[in-house]
Structure formats: structure tokens, C-alpha cells
Amino acid sequence: MYPVKSYQMEALDKKYLSELEEIKTKIQASAHLEKYLDEEEDDDYKTLVAEIEPEIQELYLRVANDNPLQLESFEKVLLDDGYEGLYIPKVVGYSVLRGAVDSNTKYRQPQDHFREILVDIANSANFEMIKQRIGQSVQVGFALSSDIWITNLVESINNKRVRSFLESQKSDHLRVPANRALVLKKYQKQFESLNFLSTDFPQTTGELKSNYHSLRAFLLYRIRGEYNNESLHKHLLTFISNDAISNHDEYLETMMIIGMYYDLNLAEQKEYSKQLAKLNDDATVLKNAFFEKLSAFRKEGILVTAESDMRMAKLVHAAKVGGNLEEYYTLMELLHNNGYVHENSIEAVRKYHDQHEGLSEENENLRSTIFTNFTGFLDNLDTDSYAEYFQVTKTFILYINIFSNQKFNQDVKDLSLRYIKRLIKAYTDKRGRDYQDIKKFVKSTFLDLNFMKPKELVELFKTKRKKKEV
Known part of the structure; x- marks a missing residue:
């Protein structure tokens, strides 16, 4: 029914x-x-x-x-x-x-x-x-x-x-x-260029359960465009402060979306941290569900950015929740403020990672954050600046050694290969110094990291001859 x-x-x-x-x-x-x-x-x-x-x-x-x-x-x-x-x-x-x-x-x-x-x-x-x-x-x-x-x-x-x-x-x-x-x-x-999504903010458990998916879709939609969300604030505050629905899974996930992606005013921030502190009374909720949902966001393609991390970090610290959640967002602040190449960041990541099981949700989210940084750097690096890729690969290797995670290694390999193929396309003179430097670096590094076998590397740099037209 x-x-x-x-x-x-x-x-x-x-x-x-x-x-x-x-x-x-x-x-x-x-x-x-x-x-x-x-x-x-x-x-x-x-x-x-x-x-x-x-x-x-x-x-x-x-x-x-x-x-x-x-x-x-x-x-x-x-x-x-x-x-x-x-x-x-x-x-x-x-x-x-x-x-x-x-x-x-x-x-x-x-x-x-x-x-x-x-x-x-x-x-x-x-x-x-x-x-x-x-x-x-x-x-x-x-x-x-x-x-x-x-x-x-x-x-x-x-x-x-x-x-x-x-x-x-x-x-x-x-x-x-x-x-x-x-x-x-x-x-x-046919409608993707039109803004027509609307919703109702639930006030009771029944409304939360029935309208949750529409509410979630609406909140995520509003952060993807440059929309005026000023009219939503009164509804956000009412939702955040609603104790009648706060013990439900849908409430926590909606709170995460609001906290990570909406610029809350002072009254909303205060109420948010207050409710987060209440949720913290049940340590299992924040220890398990929060990080599971954060991983699910990433797998769904919801971008977890430096901005979203910093918004949530501010709210978490104000709530004084302590434990895993506060430790994680303290690390996120350090990473985003110092950058992932800073030695203090690398050491902090190593310490945090070693304190949790390798395949824990906390470490899964940590690896995703680091890889997102890698992706942002390499996808925006032009082919003239390939020397910067050589340099940053040293940092990639440090994180590969810290995480010892096969999926992370594969992701870094695929990301690097995407950039290498751009370089090969840009530098076509096989006798030129640029081409030779790139080839030498890739062969050495990819072999050391077990990214590719010697035969595969030969194939990567082999000239693809066009078939003669009959």
C-alpha cells in the first residue's frame, strides 16, 4: 500500500x-x-x-x-x-x-x-x-x-x-x-536543459519514507547548477531540527547531502552540529553508516570535493563528535590545506591508514580522496608540462606503497596511461628528446610498479601503421 x-x-x-x-x-x-x-x-x-x-x-x-x-x-x-x-x-x-x-x-x-x-x-x-x-x-x-x-x-x-x-x-x-x-x-x-524539479520537505516518518527519493534527487539536482537556493533555507532548518525523523537512515543521508553541499547560515550550522552531536550518542550510526554512505556517494558519481569536505569538517568540529568522524575530517582539512604532496599530509595519511583496516570504509574514502586529487592534477596537466608528471609520480608511488591496494594501483595505472597516450599523440618525433625522455621514464616506472609487462610497453610505443588501401 x-x-x-x-x-x-x-x-x-x-x-x-x-x-x-x-x-x-x-x-x-x-x-x-x-x-x-x-x-x-x-x-x-x-x-x-x-x-x-x-x-x-x-x-x-x-x-x-x-x-x-x-x-x-x-x-x-x-x-x-x-x-x-x-x-x-x-x-x-x-x-x-x-x-x-x-x-x-x-x-x-x-x-x-x-x-x-x-x-x-x-x-x-x-x-x-x-x-x-x-x-x-x-x-x-x-x-x-x-x-x-x-x-x-x-x-x-x-x-x-x-x-x-x-x-x-x-x-x-x-x-x-x-x-x-x-x-x-x-x-x-528531452528535458535535461530545463529546470523543473520540486519536492516536499517531510515532517513525519511516513512522509520521510515515502518522499525520500524525490527529496534526495531534488537536493542533489540543486547543487549541480548555479541555482538560487535562498528560498530553501527555512525548509532546511526545519528538516535539520526535526527530532521526529532523526533516528532514521534517510535522515542521516539527507543530512550528509545538506552538510556537504549547502552553504548553511549560522542558525542552520548551529542546529546541524547540535543534531550531529545527538546522532553521535549512537556511535555505531556515525562510525559505520556515515562512511558507508560516503563511499556509496562516490560510487554513484556524486562528487566529493575539497569544498564539500571542508564544509562537513566545520560542522563536525562544531559538534565535537570525536572518534573516527572527527579524525577523518581533521585529516581532510590537512590534506586540502597543505596539498597531498606535502610531507606532513603524506605522513598523516600513513598514520590514519595504519590505524584502520585496509578495506575499511574509512580507508576506502581516504583512497578515493587521494585519487580524486591525482585525477584533478593529471586531467588538467598539458602535454608541455610532462616534467611535472615525472615529478608527481614520486608522490603517487608513496601513496601506492602506503595503501597496498590493488584497485587503487589499477586506477593510478589507468589514469597515468591516459596521460601517457596524450603525450605519445603530442610528441610524434621518435628521435626527438621529448619522446625519448617520455619513453625512458614510462618504461622504467611502469615496470617497477608492475603496471605493464615489457611486451606491453613495446606495444604501447610501437608506431601504428595504417593499412594500405586496396
Whole structure:
């Protein structure tokens, strides 16, 4: 059974309502609308779309940037008949894509907003025009929904013509999970340049469990672009300080995302550290779950940067949690302040690593941090500066010896090889000093580190002859 959604969307600011009213007035006064109503020609409605929808989109994107939690309220205003169904096809797509899906590519919970929009479209005088622009969206939304949800929706519609349209959007092809996943991925690409994600911040355990995946996706999305997150602060503070949900796994993970990626004000920082100290009363939570989740972030492709480490370090120190967590972030501060090549950093890493089991989550995260630094350096090093690569390889070797970890070694090898191939492509004169220096260094170093065998190294520097055309 799906949990009942009891929390409410944020009301739309009056300034946005006022602008929408102006747009509605403009629509009703449009000569294109008058012509469409008189002659009922599709081209006249399309002309109205071209005239008005860019203006609605411009306002929509402003709301999305500054007040994303008001987007659903914005969309509901557009359901008013006075807007003549304009921009609703886009809104259908947004409502389809906001829903979190599970590993089977099915919605985790019913999409009430999607349903509400479809019901409104069914009763719209402009249904015939709107349906021409929403077929793909409805088909994807239906594929992600349960059969009973679709049946209940269709049976609630009295108009046979509308019911027939909705029935036609059910696809047997999309009953196959792999097909659903592929179609959803392609559909998402159509919207990837648009900012439309919104969420509800949960207040109860039920809300946290039901809305967690959408909340998580929203919070991560907002940090990937240069969005204005000022309007989120009151919600962040309320969430952070909510003792009613603080003993749940989803709360800790959300707290980690907030602490690592959001610039909290003083009140939020104070409350955050207070809650972190409470969590520390259960040492297992911070010792095990925190580092496991941090590793999971990295594997998922969520960037753990110097900035995110420094934000969290500040909050951890203020909480005075002690133990593994404080030790780890003290080390992160040292690494990011001094740099990974500094001898103090190297010695501190050695000491921390030796205090934990080699395959522990703490050491896994430590290795990932060091490798991220390696990657940042080599991927931004131009081919003219290859002498710097020679020099920094000495540091790479020190860390390889500290960690004694096969995966780390393989990652460093792959990273180095990527840069070496750039050098080989840049320096093509095999008799030139640059080429010879590079070849000599790579052969010696890669053999010493067991990165490659002699035969493989010969192959690496062998000239690839083009096949003669017949």
C-alpha cells in the first residue's frame, strides 16, 4: 500500500500570481485566440502557442530558479480555463519526470499531480489540441504507473473520446522493464536543459519514507547548477531540527547531502552540529553508516570535493563528535590545506591508514580522496608540462606503497596511461628528446610498479601503421 501524502505544496508568491494574471489577460485579448475560436483551425491555436508559451516559460524558469517549491502551485494555476491549455503539455512532462522510480522502473508512489493534470485536460475545451502534444508524455507516465492506477484514472473520465485516447497510450512494449528503462532515459534527455524539479520537505516518518527519493534527487539536482537556493533555507532548518525523523537512515543521508553541499547560515550550522552531536550518542550510526554512505556517494558519481569536505569538517568540529568522524575530517582539512604532496599530509595519511583496516570504509574514502586529487592534477596537466608528471609520480608511488591496494594501483595505472597516450599523440618525433625522455621514464616506472609487462610497453610505443588501401 502506498503511503498517504499529507504534506502540502508551497503557495505561489503574489508577484508570480500577478504576472500570470497579466499573461491570462493577454491570452484572452489575443487576436489569434479570437480567430481560433471563430474558425477552429489548428494553425491558429499553434500561432497562439508560439505567441504566449515563451512568456510563460520565462516566468516558469524564474520560479524554478528562485522558488522551486512553488512550481506545483504555479502549474495548478495554469489549469485555469483562461490559459486555454497553453504550456500544459510541458507541465505534463514535468509531472511525469518528477516521480521517483524504483529498480523496476516503476513509480515508488502514485503521482497525484500527474493525475490531476490529466483529469483537467480531459475536461478542457481545448482537449483536441492538447492531446496532439502529450501522447509521448502520457505513454511514459502510464508505463511507470501501476495498472490499477491507470484503470482508476480512466474509469473516472466520463467522456468516451478522452477515455479512448488514454486507453491508447497504454503500451504492451513498455511492460518489459528493460524497455521502460530505455524509453525513460530517452525521454529524460528531452528535458535535461530545463529546470523543473520540486519536492516536499517531510515532517513525519511516513512522509520521510515515502518522499525520500524525490527529496534526495531534488537536493542533489540543486547543487549541480548555479541555482538560487535562498528560498530553501527555512525548509532546511526545519528538516535539520526535526527530532521526529532523526533516528532514521534517510535522515542521516539527507543530512550528509545538506552538510556537504549547502552553504548553511549560522542558525542552520548551529542546529546541524547540535543534531550531529545527538546522532553521535549512537556511535555505531556515525562510525559505520556515515562512511558507508560516503563511499556509496562516490560510487554513484556524486562528487566529493575539497569544498564539500571542508564544509562537513566545520560542522563536525562544531559538534565535537570525536572518534573516527572527527579524525577523518581533521585529516581532510590537512590534506586540502597543505596539498597531498606535502610531507606532513603524506605522513598523516600513513598514520590514519595504519590505524584502520585496509578495506575499511574509512580507508576506502581516504583512497578515493587521494585519487580524486591525482585525477584533478593529471586531467588538467598539458602535454608541455610532462616534467611535472615525472615529478608527481614520486608522490603517487608513496601513496601506492602506503595503501597496498590493488584497485587503487589499477586506477593510478589507468589514469597515468591516459596521460601517457596524450603525450605519445603530442610528441610524434621518435628521435626527438621529448619522446625519448617520455619513453625512458614510462618504461622504467611502469615496470617497477608492475603496471605493464615489457611486451606491453613495446606495444604501447610501437608506431601504428595504417593499412594500405586496396
